[in-house]
Amino acid sequence: MAFKTQIWLPHGEFSTVVGYVLGKFLMQQLLLIAHGSRRATANDEIQLLAQQVSTKLQAPFVGVKVAFLEFASPTIDTILEQCFQDGADKVIVLPYFLSSGNHVVVDVPRAIHNTRKKWPDKCIILLSHIGSIETMPDLIASACNNAP
DSSP, rough: OOOEEEEEOGGOOOEEEEEEOOOSOHHHOEEEEEOOOOSSSHHHHHHHHHHHHHTOTTTTEEEEEEESSSSSSSOHHHHHHHHHHHTEEEEEEOOOOOOOOOOOOHHHHHHHHHHHHHOOOOOOEEEEEGGGGTTTHHHHHHHHHHHO
16 A cells, blocks of 8 residues: 655655655654644543554554644654654654644644754654545445444
8 A cells, every 4th residue: 555655864854755665663653643632531532542553563663652733732742752762763653633734734744843853863754644544435434334
């Protein structure tokens, strides 16, 4: 399955790639970025999802972290910083958004760019938002077809 990503590589290189990214990294994290809510249980749902996803990932992933853009913490900057301080060489960032609104197009890349300046020797890969995943129509159709 092909995908489109934005990649920030060591030493400030940036590229948009369609296809597969190959490489060996000793330790990598997945970072789910969600909007955030004033309603704590909504934020808890994202944390639970992260725990469930972490059980399905294989090495070299060492876990899944969650960051929020608004109304909740931790922030993207905080979690990226924590990942790198804990020894991650690479962080895969997945925006947990259904459409490519301002948060996906502007806010998430800006936060990543700010962290990139502090950690020029680390790799951050920004995947397309979850709503753009090729299997999303199948997921929606499945939910509807299986509705009571």
